[in-house]
Amino acid sequence: MQHDRRAPQRAAGLPPAVTWAHSSAGCKPAARWLALIVFVCFLAVASLSHARINVVTLPDRGTVQLTIYNSVDLTLVKETRHLTLRKGLNKLEFSWANTLIDPTSVEFKALTHSDEVEVLDASFPPRVPNTLEWRINSEFAGDVVCEIRYFTSGISWSADYVAEAAKDERAMSLAGAVRVKNNSGEDYENAQVRLVVGVVRLVEEVVQLARRQLDEKSKDAPATEALMRSPVAQDRFYRNRGDLSKSAAGVFEMESRRKEIVKEGVSEYFIYTVEGRDTILNGWAKRLPSFNTDGVPVTSLYKFEKERWSEKVMRYYRFTNSMPSKLGTEPLPDGAVKAFRFVSDDQLYAFVGRTSVKYIPINEAVELELGHDLEVSTKPTLMDWQKSNVQFDNKGAVKGWTTKETWEFDVQNSKEIPVMLDIRRNFRGDWTLTTSMPYEKVDATKVKFLLSLAPREKRRFSYELVTRHGTNATR
Amino acid sequence: MNSLGKLPSSQHARKPRSNGRGTRIAVAVMLAFVLAVGLIGCKENAPAPSGNSTDARTLMAEAMTHFHARSTELLGPERERLLNEAAQRYNELLKRFPLETNLCAQALRALGSIHATQGKTNEAVKLYAAVGEKYPSQDWEVLQAWKAAGDLRWEEHEREDAKKFYSKIVERFGKMDAPQIIQQVVRGSKARMTE
Numbered sequence: 288m289q290h291d292r293r294a295p296q297r298a299a300g301l302p303p304a305v306t307w308a309h310s311s312a313g314c315k316p317a318a319r320w321l322a323l324i325v326f327v328c329f330l331a332v333a334s335l336s337h338a339r340i341n342v343v344t345l346p347d348r349g350t351v352q353l354t355i356y357n358s359v360d361l362t363l364v365k366e367t368r369h370l371t372l373r374k375g376l377n378k379l380e381f382s383w384a385n386t387l388i389d390p391t392s393v394e395f396k397a398l399t400h401s402d403e404v405e406v407l408d409a410s411f412p413p414r415v416p417n418t419l420e421w422r423i424n425s426e427f428a429g430d431v432v433c434e435i436r437y438f439t440s441g442i443s444w445s446a447d448y449v450a451e452a453a454k455d456e457r458a459m460s461l462a463g464a465v466r467v468k469n470n471s472g473e474d475y476e477n478a479q480v481r482l483v484v485g486v487v488r489l490v491e492e493v494v495q496l497a498r499r500q501l502d503e504k505s506k507d508a509p510a511t512e513a514l515m516r517s518p519v520a521q522d523r524f525y526r527n528r529g530d531l532s533k534s535a536a537g538v539f540e541m542e543s544r545r546k547e548i549v550k551e552g553v554s555e556y557f558i559y560t561v562e563g564r565d566t567i568l569n570g571w572a573k574r575l576p577s578f579n580t581d582g583v584p585v586t587s588l589y590k591f592e593k594e595r596w597s598e599k600v601m602r603y604y605r606f607t608n609s610m611p612s613k614l615g616t617e618p619l620p621d622g623a624v625k626a627f628r629f630v631s632d633d634q635l636y637a638f639v640g641r642t643s644v645k646y647i648p649i650n651e652a653v654e655l656e657l658g659h660d661l662e663v664s665t666k667p668t669l670m671d672w673q674k675s676n677v678q679f680d681n682k683g684a685v686k687g688w689t690t691k692e693t694w695e696f697d698v699q700n701s702k703e704i705p706v707m708l709d710i711r712r713n714f715r716g717d718w719t720l721t722t723s724m725p726y727e728k729v730d731a732t733k734v735k736f737l738l739s740l741a742p743r744e745k746r747r748f749s750y751e752l753v754t755r756h757g758t759n760a761t762r
Numbered sequence: 763m764n765s766l767g768k769l770p771s772s773q774h775a776r777k778p779r780s781n782g783r784g785t786r787i788a789v790a791v792m793l794a795f796v797l798a799v800g801l802i803g804c805k806e807n808a809p810a811p812s813g814n815s816t817d818a819r820t821l822m823a824e825a826m827t828h829f830h831a832r833s834t835e836l837l838g839p840e841r842e843r844l845l846n847e848a849a850q851r852y853n854e855l856l857k858r859f860p861l862e863t864n865l866c867a868q869a870l871r872a873l874g875s876i877h878a879t880q881g882k883t884n885e886a887v888k889l890y891a892a893v894g895e896k897y898p899s900q901d902w903e904v905l906q907a908w909k910a911a912g913d914l915r916w917e918e919h920e921r922e923d924a925k926k927f928y929s930k931i932v933e934r935f936g937k938m939d940a941p942q943i944i945q946q947v948v949r950g951s952k953a954r955m956t957e
Contacts, residue, residue, distance in 0.1 A: 413914050
């Protein structure tokens with residue numbers, strides 16, 4: 288597709304051969320619409336005549352930082368460009384055509400020589416779709432670093448984990464990764480990616496404000512426009528956006544110094560900064576490694592609860608997101624988990640199961656449900672049932688009675704490793720449990736038997752349940 | 763339409779007790795009133811029927827991506843063809859989806875841009891002005907349209923005409939708490955008004 292990209296500049300009176308000399312090279316289809324073009328004009332150009340001349344440079348992005356929220360479709364883009372300005376009037380174009388950029392959120396700021404660079408005007412060139420043009424007056428001739436910020440939608444991220452348990456299932460390695468998807472219409476090359484973890488009240492507020500129809504005039508207005516009408520929200524918004532001129536507590540100004548994923552706890556939420564820089568092309572998804580921790584203590588736990596899983600025994604890996612567990616430096620975001628286990632000394636690898644986890648705060652224990660495991664079984668059998676102490680009212684109707692059930696449990700661990708088996712039983716009414724097996728009362732209607740089973744062990748235990756019904760009930 | 767839609771069916775079916783001419787006239791007047799209210803309700807902020815929004819967005823994206831944006835990369839007859847194709851779709855959107863006010867405002871402004879590109883400045887300015895008249899709630903589109911209209915007039919040295927647009931921008935958007943980009947547009951408009 289060989290189009291002449293000089294056309295719009297010709298229409299605007301630009302010397303086309305010069306204008307696109309930089310922009311054509313290496314421009315991706317989406318990126319060409321986001322090209323920033325600096326035009327230097329002379330002060331004598333008092334009107335917007337067709338006297339744009341002497342294109343100085345087409346600045347590539349110096350740095351790009353993407354801060355992606357996972358609870359809403361919102362990404363803050365912060366990019367720096369190195370402009371070569373002439374003393375006097377300069378023009379800078381920014382196009383959002385074919386992208387999901389919110390143009391009302393676009394901001395320009397000179398980072399160097401800021402006291403000598405002033406934006407005089409922003410306009411929308413009538414002959415070019417979805418483009419804005421800044422007229423910038425500079426008292427300085429030379430390189431100026433500027434920052435351009437805006438919000439876009441269409442970029443999302445999700446976390447996933449791989450757990451690899453040792454053969455004895457007492458420790459595991461846990462690796463986390465994030466997958467970033469870009470459908471924003473724009474390529475972001477060599478971008479620093481920051482991910483906001485958790486259900487962020489701040490962002491929810493941003494979205495709520497954005498959607499609120501404050502008055503009839505703001506109906507269907509872009510998100511940030513509505514946002515800007517609230518001073519409180521503005522303060523939080525700017526704080527969130529790292530606008531230090533408006534809030535000294537800006538978090539987005541904090542740059543990553545270490546070549547690793549830096550995690551920052553910021554009030555209600557958490558920010559991951561992915562190590563290094565990555566190119567996130569439009570239409571692509573990219574998986575970025577987040578962390579990999581070996582030797583995380585894990586408990587292989589099996590659960591039986593008839594009301595939840597019928598006769599099946601479910602397998603769990605339990606671990607704690609804490610420092611003693613070699614984790615605990617940051618909360619772990621929601622994500623999918625695949626679990627594997629080394630089943631032999633020669634590192635033969637077996638898939639154990641997959642599940643998903645919710646947000647795991649620091650110091651919280653988590654249990655990964657990995658599905659039904661046939662190698663651990665539990666079989667409850669009702670051995671006896673008796674009704675006694677039947678009470679009648681004046682009309683001869685039964686008003687109270689007592690039942691006694693005798694249950695036997697056969698449990699079996701067919702594995703070559705010891706396991707913990709958690710058996711839950713649910714009882715209703717006024718009940719009394721009698722057994723030689725230790726148990727823990729979970730609540731008024733549930734008890735838990737926790738058995739530690741040796742490799743290949745079979746065991747049988749029993750209990751007697753007395754339940755008082757009707758007027759026999761004492762509680 | 764909405765008002766009509768909410769009328770209980772019994773009101774349509776109910777026979778007037780009197781067959782007198784006056785009652786029939788009253789019913790007719792009432793129906794006419796309800797119809798009028800319904801039509802007024804169809805104006806800018808009435809909700810769009812479900813499903814239309816997606817179709818309208820698809821049409822808008824097609825016009826913008828495949829034709830209008832691509833036309834800026836070309837010259838000569840091919841560019842004209844793409845501009846006409848884009849204009850055709852923008853017009854179709856305006857006709858088929860009048861309730862999609864945000865997209866309609868965008869389409870109308872885009873039509874203005876096409877006319878400006880084709881050198882039909884007067885038509886372009888009329889279309890830009892129409893954005894503010896037909897879709898006054900679409901702040902961002904109105905701002906862009908008025909600024910583009912003012913700048914077109916300014917280019918043509920029709921400064922008094924241009925200042926009318928700049929003045930409207932300052933009056934409506936000149937707020938301290940506006941986003942930076944809007945404040946910059948207002949600043950530029952103010953400067954032009956004093957030139």
